[in-house]
Amino acid sequence: MDATIEIxxxxxxxxxxxAVDGLSFTVAxxxxxxxxxxxxxxxxxxxxxxxxxxxxxEGSALVGGQPYQRLRCPLRQVGALLDAAAFHPGRRARxxxxxxxxxxxxxxRRVDEVLDLVGLASAARRRAxxxxxxxxxxxxxxxALLGDPPVLLFDEPVNGLDPDGIRWIxxxxxxxxxxxxxxxxxxxxxxxxxxxxxxxxxxxRGRLIVDxxxxxxxxxxxxxxxxxxxxxxxxxxxxxxxxxxTVAATEREEVTVSGLPADRVVALLTGHGVPFSEVAAHRxxxxxxxxxLTRDAVEFAAPTGGEA
Amino acid sequence: MATTTAxxxxxxxxxxxxxxxxxxxxxKLRSVPRWALAMLAAVVLTxxxxxxxxxxxxxxxxxxxxxxGPDGRAVRDQFYFVHQPLxxxxxxxxxxxxxxxxxxxxxxxxxxxxxxKESTKPGSQYAAMMITPxxxxxLQSNFTTDRAGSQATTTPRWLRLTRSGTSVTGYESADGANxxxxxxxxxxxLPRRVEVGLFVASPFAIKVERQFGSGSVRxxxxxxxxxxxxxxxxxxxxxQPPPWSDQAVGGSDRVPGPLLGGASQAGGVFTVTGSGDxxxxxxxxxxVRESLTGVPVGVMVIIAVAVLFITSEYRQGMIxxxxxxxxxxxxxxxxxxxxxxxxxxxxxxxxxxxSVLFALPILRANGLAAPVFQVPxxxxxxxxxxxxxxxxVLALLAVLGLAAGAxxxxxxxxxxxxxxxxxxxxxxxxxxxxxxxxxxxxxxPAAGYSIQQTTAQPYDFVSSICLPExxxxxxxxxxxxxVLCAYTAVALAAGFWLLRRxxx
Numbered sequence: 001m002d003a004t005i006e007i008x009x010x011x012x013x014x015x016x017x018x019a020v021d022g023l024s025f026t027v028a029x030x031x032x033x034x035x036x037x038x039x040x041x042x043x044x045x046x047x048x049x050x051x052x053x054x055x056x057x058e059g060s061a062l063v064g065g066q067p068y069q070r071l072r073c074p075l076r077q078v079g080a081l082l083d084a085a086a087f088h089p090g091r092r093a094r095x096x097x098x099x100x101x102x103x104x105x106x107x108x109r110r111v112d113e114v115l116d117l118v119g120l121a122s123a124a125r126r127r128a129x130x131x132x133x134x135x136x137x138x139x140x141x142x143x144a145l146l147g148d149p150p151v152l153l154f155d156e157p158v159n160g161l162d163p164d165g166i167r168w169i170x171x172x173x174x175x176x177x178x179x180x181x182x183x184x185x186x187x188x189x190x191x192x193x194x195x196x197x198x199x200x201x202x203x204x205r206g207r208l209i210v211d212x213x214x215x216x217x218x219x220x221x222x223x224x225x226x227x228x229x230x231x232x233x234x235x236x237x238x239x240x241x242x243x244x245x246t247v248a249a250t251e252r253e254e255v256t257v258s259g260l261p262a263d264r265v266v267a268l269l270t271g272h273g274v275p276f277s278e279v280a281a282h283r284x285x286x287x288x289x290x291x292x293l294t295r296d297a298v299e300f301a302a303p304t305g306g307e308a
Numbered sequence: 309m310a311t312t313t314a315x316x317x318x319x320x321x322x323x324x325x326x327x328x329x330x331x332x333x334x335x336k337l338r339s340v341p342r343w344a345l346a347m348l349a350a351v352v353l354t355x356x357x358x359x360x361x362x363x364x365x366x367x368x369x370x371x372x373x374x375x376x377g378p379d380g381r382a383v384r385d386q387f388y389f390v391h392q393p394l395x396x397x398x399x400x401x402x403x404x405x406x407x408x409x410x411x412x413x414x415x416x417x418x419x420x421x422x423x424x425k426e427s428t429k430p431g432s433q434y435a436a437m438m439i440t441p442x443x444x445x446x447l448q449s450n451f452t453t454d455r456a457g458s459q460a461t462t463t464p465r466w467l468r469l470t471r472s473g474t475s476v477t478g479y480e481s482a483d484g485a486n487x488x489x490x491x492x493x494x495x496x497x498l499p500r501r502v503e504v505g506l507f508v509a510s511p512f513a514i515k516v517e518r519q520f521g522s523g524s525v526r527x528x529x530x531x532x533x534x535x536x537x538x539x540x541x542x543x544x545x546x547x548q549p550p551p552w553s554d555q556a557v558g559g560s561d562r563v564p565g566p567l568l569g570g571a572s573q574a575g576g577v578f579t580v581t582g583s584g585d586x587x588x589x590x591x592x593x594x595x596v597r598e599s600l601t602g603v604p605v606g607v608m609v610i611i612a613v614a615v616l617f618i619t620s621e622y623r624q625g626m627i628x629x630x631x632x633x634x635x636x637x638x639x640x641x642x643x644x645x646x647x648x649x650x651x652x653x654x655x656x657x658x659x660x661x662x663s664v665l666f667a668l669p670i671l672r673a674n675g676l677a678a679p680v681f682q683v684p685x686x687x688x689x690x691x692x693x694x695x696x697x698x699x700x701v702l703a704l705l706a707v708l709g710l711a712a713g714a715x716x717x718x719x720x721x722x723x724x725x726x727x728x729x730x731x732x733x734x735x736x737x738x739x740x741x742x743x744x745x746x747x748x749x750x751x752x753p754a755a756g757y758s759i760q761q762t763t764a765q766p767y768d769f770v771s772s773i774c775l776p777e778x779x780x781x782x783x784x785x786x787x788x789x790x791v792l793c794a795y796t797a798v799a800l801a802a803g804f805w806l807l808r809r810x811x812x
Contacts, residue, residue: 048811068632095335104634
């Protein structure tokens with residue numbers, strides 16, 4: 001099966017609330033696609049439509065070229081974590097995974113394998129109701145991984161996790177993508193995707209804002225600025241301004257330079273005998289890039305409705 | 309669902325995948341300890357309530373002095389008998405001129421005709437040809453056999469009985485010339501010397517009076533009078549015919565003096581007045597049903613588990629995992645129905661079998677015993693039907709609960725929607741007029757309990773008291789069961805439709 005998700009002109013309305021409004025994007029294999037937007041932007045709705053849980057009013061969502069309902073052993077093709085608390089609290093972790101495995105004809109040993117994989121082997125016989133939030137997330141992820149699927153969906157997987165858990169999930173997402181799977185991860189905080197997402201689909205109020213690779217986005221947000229740290233601030237600014245750069249004093253010993261690459265800055269300063277302690281190309285954070293982007297694109301001040 | 313070529317090609321695989329779904333649902337059901345405990349509690353509760361109820365009941369029986377019939381069971385054998393002895397083969401013929409019920413309200417089964425009886429001792433063997441105002445000509449014998457002749461209820465009517473060895477044959481005729489055989493019965497233990505003659509009987513009038521809030525059952529004696537002519541006793545052994553004698557057979561203190569009857573003869577016309585009945589003793593207590601008293605209690609627990617089996621998934625959001633794992637939702641509901649229905653059937657079988665097993669001996673010790681009451685045995689067909697049927701009713705109610713849960717998606721609503729129509733009719737039926745009570749207990753899911761009926765209306769030629777709240781359904785055990793099946797099927801269909809139509 002072709003490990004892709006294709007969303008075409010998707011529209012979904014709940015009563016009078018439009019949750020998704022003409023959304024189109026593609027999730028490609030071999031990379032982690034971050035699916036970002038504020039609460040209520042339509043991320044969860046889109047994921048439910050992909051999984052055939054909610055029927056779209058218009059448009060389509062195809063997994064490997066097929067509607068989800070057409071898949072015969074869907075968990076072998078798509079794994080999903082929608083809600084970490086979606087289990088009966090009285091059921092043992094192992095039994096919870098066992099019924100999922102049985103429903104798609106997967107062998108019993110696969111349950112133990114995924115429990116090992118997510119680090120829950122020692123808690124396999126414990127009731128899921130007594131799990132911490134982190135363990136619940138791990139159990140949900142174990143369920144998604146059961147069928148060893150080429151396509152994976154995670155809805156807010158790092159929500160409420162401790163730093164250890166976040167690091168673990170980032171590593172997992174990266175390795176899943178490296179294995180060639182298509183991974184779609186939603187989040188309402190761009191920062192959570194820092195270091196794991198290769199590609200970003202940003203939506204707001206059910207509409208696509210941007211569909212771009214992380215590298216392009218960061219480059220665009222960083223511009224070609226260079227940050228210079230020096231004790232002789234005014235001398236350095238003079239030298240660089242004379243060379244045609246735009247310079248700004250940003251901190252007591254810091255100057256931000258635009259219009260000159262870093263190596264040219266170093267050559268100029270060395271040539272004029274101006275001492276400096278650091279010259280670095282500026283790197284915007286994903287969060288900054290996201291703010292930059294959304295400031296222009298959409299007014300988020302008052303998102304309507306709940307998490308849809 | 310759109311049937312595609314892919315679906316059709318996957319036919320074999322599809323049966324396979326349904327088996328996997330059933331297995332997955334079974335894992336779900338068994339892996340929540342609270343549900344398993346609840347099922348166990350349902351069994352314990354059912355048996356406990358059944359046993360306690362049985363221990364608290366006592367049965368006085370049908371009153372002292374009921375004679376015992378040839379098969380060892382209590383019978384009613386009370387009538388006015390004009391008779392003479394007959395030795396060896398022979399017969400009796402009479403023309404019933406008229407039949408009038410002189411006192412009382414019920415005339416349907418008033419009887420007048422000719423009879424061959426072992427002796428005048430109540431409970432002894434007999435065969436009788438009779439005419440009844442409500443059911444035409446009948447040939448009856450030994451209390452439990454009844455064969456219909458013509459539907460003629462008008463007099464005059466000719467009736468004849470002939471004995472040949474142990475066989476007695478009954479005939480009827482409209483004119484005394486052309487005779488039609490009604491049937492022949494075997495009375496293997498009939499002695500050589502018997503009593504033959506005329507008889508008149510008139511059963512108690514049973515009146516059930518019910519209004520909202522009150523009810524009463526009254527049985528009042530009646531009597532009827534018949535006139536006979538052309539009475540001929542033929543004997544194989546010739547000789548002087550013995551004289552007629554007459555007496556009230558089985559006269560008891562329950563019949564007031566003036567109703568005991570009498571006979572007179574003038575110019576070949578006999579006028580006979582009699583009261584009472586020749587019939588099996590109607591059994592108003594259904595021992596098997598009495599021993600299943602705990603079932604309506606245990607079923608509450610079972611319905612709750614069945615509802616939670618699907619509503620808990622909605623509550624926790626797990627239904628999305630379920631439907632993502634198997635996008636064909638109708639199959640999920642079918643798998644759930646099979647799992648919850650089969651599990652409940654097994655649990656229900658244990659509960660109802662144990663209830664009957666433990667409660668029946670207690671009921672027997674408390675007076676529900678032969679000869680007044682039929683003693684049900686665990687191997688009797690109707691008893692097995694009641695036990696297995698009760699388990700089936702529980703299974704159907706569980707599936708009904710599941711379907712309600714699928715439709716409503718909330719536990720409290722679904723439980724109420726199933727339990728209330730099940731419980732309320734049983735609680736209020738006793739306070740309703742008979743017709744309303746019968747309708748209510750046949751039109752609601754509670755009708756399913758009619759499968760527990762084992763003894764009601766065993767003989768359609770005896771009027772008995774049949775109250776629906778006591779588990780007596782005039783429609784028999786299967787109609788009510790069918791009603792419950794229909795409710796369950798409709799609820800499941802609605803569940804299928806909604807599951808497929810709605811977003812999960």
